[in-house]
Amino acid sequence: MCTDCGCSIRGKDGHDHHHDHHHGNHGQILDNPHLNDPKTITVIQKILDKNDHEAMHNRAHLDSHKVLGINLMSSPGSGKTTLLEHLKDVCDFNYGVIEGDLETNKDADRLKAKNIQAIQIQTGSACHLDAFMVHKGLHDLQLDDIDVCFVENVGNLVCPASYDVGTHLNVVLVSIPEGEDKIAKYPVMFRKADLIIFTKVDLLPHFTYDIEKEKAVARSLKPNVDILEISIKDKDSLKAFAQWIDFKRKMRG
Amino acid sequence: MHEYSIVQALLTQCEDIATQNEATSVSSIEIKIGAMSGVESHLLKIAFDTFKEGTICDFAELIIRKQPLKISCNECGNEIELESPLYKCTKCESLDVKVIDGEDMYLMRLEME
Numbered sequence: 001m002c003t004d005c006g007c008s009i010r011g012k013d014g015h016d017h018h019h020d021h022h023h024g025n026h027g028q029i030l031d032n033p034h035l036n037d038p039k040t041i042t043v044i045q046k047i048l049d050k051n052d053h054e055a056m057h058n059r060a061h062l063d064s065h066k067v068l069g070i071n072l073m074s075s076p077g078s079g080k081t082t083l084l085e086h087l088k089d090v091c092d093f094n095y096g097v098i099e100g101d102l103e104t105n106k107d108a109d110r111l112k113a114k115n116i117q118a119i120q121i122q123t124g125s126a127c128h129l130d131a132f133m134v135h136k137g138l139h140d141l142q143l144d145d146i147d148v149c150f151v152e153n154v155g156n157l158v159c160p161a162s163y164d165v166g167t168h169l170n171v172v173l174v175s176i177p178e179g180e181d182k183i184a185k186y187p188v189m190f191r192k193a194d195l196i197i198f199t200k201v202d203l204l205p206h207f208t209y210d211i212e213k214e215k216a217v218a219r220s221l222k223p224n225v226d227i228l229e230i231s232i233k234d235k236d237s238l239k240a241f242a243q244w245i246d247f248k249r250k251m252r253g
Numbered sequence: 254m255h256e257y258s259i260v261q262a263l264l265t266q267c268e269d270i271a272t273q274n275e276a277t278s279v280s281s282i283e284i285k286i287g288a289m290s291g292v293e294s295h296l297l298k299i300a301f302d303t304f305k306e307g308t309i310c311d312f313a314e315l316i317i318r319k320q321p322l323k324i325s326c327n328e329c330g331n332e333i334e335l336e337s338p339l340y341k342c343t344k345c346e347s348l349d350v351k352v353i354d355g356e357d358m359y360l361m362r363l364e365m366e
Contacts (some may be wrong), residue, residue: 039365045359128255159291222340223348
């Protein structure tokens with residue numbers, strides 16, 4: 001990959017000089033001639049500028065292979081891996097997964113057992129994936145064999161929300177056993193969602209959970225967000241997710 | 254605790270700018286943190302004070318400007334700062350609003366010697 005920047009042969013510090021032209025779009029440095037020693041300069045630059053630039057690069061790479069990138073986020077245990085295991089049974093497209101976890105290859109192994117191409121990234125102590133980690137994962141994925149690339153982010157409703165990893169869409173899962181008010185408590189994460197999936201909805205009869213109220217909260221944060229309810233025991237609910245992805249693929253031409 | 258990763262990005266950014274301007278030390282850094290950026294200002298401050306040691310920002314003061322969520326209404330043109338993240342015009346109740354500020358983190362100003 002990376003035919004444009006040659007990062008694979010230059011190592012990790014090889015980006016800056018090629019990409020100066022982008023920085024003019026969102027940052028400017030103004031010298032103030034009246035202030036000398038100490039020198040004060042006004043910089044208007046996003047703090048995660050380098051990450052965002054790498055994210056753009058990842059997106060362009062996915063685009064060049066006609067692959068749709070989906071960043072899957074949620075708290076631990078809400079069913080991201082399970083959803084990816086079962087989606088295969090109902091969809092017509094091929095997909096691969098970049099797995100982010102602090103430790104172990106367990107999630108990638110579960111997917112490989114279902115003949116899904118999966119790359120595990122162990123983040124160590126990092127609580128989120130960033131665009132650089134996903135970039136490394138993309139090097140190992142055979143993009144020509146897939147139509148959709150999922151990035152299964154580290155289970156966490158806080159940190160991953162601040163990082164653009166270079167996918168096209170954000171899907172955020174929230175499971176019924178997690179209890180009410182998760183959406184209101186983590187507004188930054190759910191504001192980022194293009195699609196919110198309520199998972200394990202077959203458990204609704206056993207919990208005090210007003211799903212309609214939760215949907216209303218989601219839409220106060222993001223009026224146009226798409227919402228699906230899924231149970232892996234209900235194939236039609238899984239098909240709805242596959243159809244949503246198919247629709248988004250068509251919309252990208 | 255992604256505040257540590259954000260501070261590392263900020264320190265690299267300051268170092269790059271200081272080098273470009275042939276400065277030997279940074280004395281003050283002003284940043285703008287949006288209410289909906291997903292970052293806690295006090296954690297950011299703690300992370301900054303921990304990680305600045307031994308860098309060009311070792312003696313720098315970090316000034317954090319908190320930016321409330323600011324939207325403009327595409328229907329009636331109303332421009333408002335919101336206290337809670339309800340993305341709705343407070344005047345005409347339209348949901349067709351544009352975010353002007355408060356969702357990002359910016360480096361705004363650097364003072365160096």
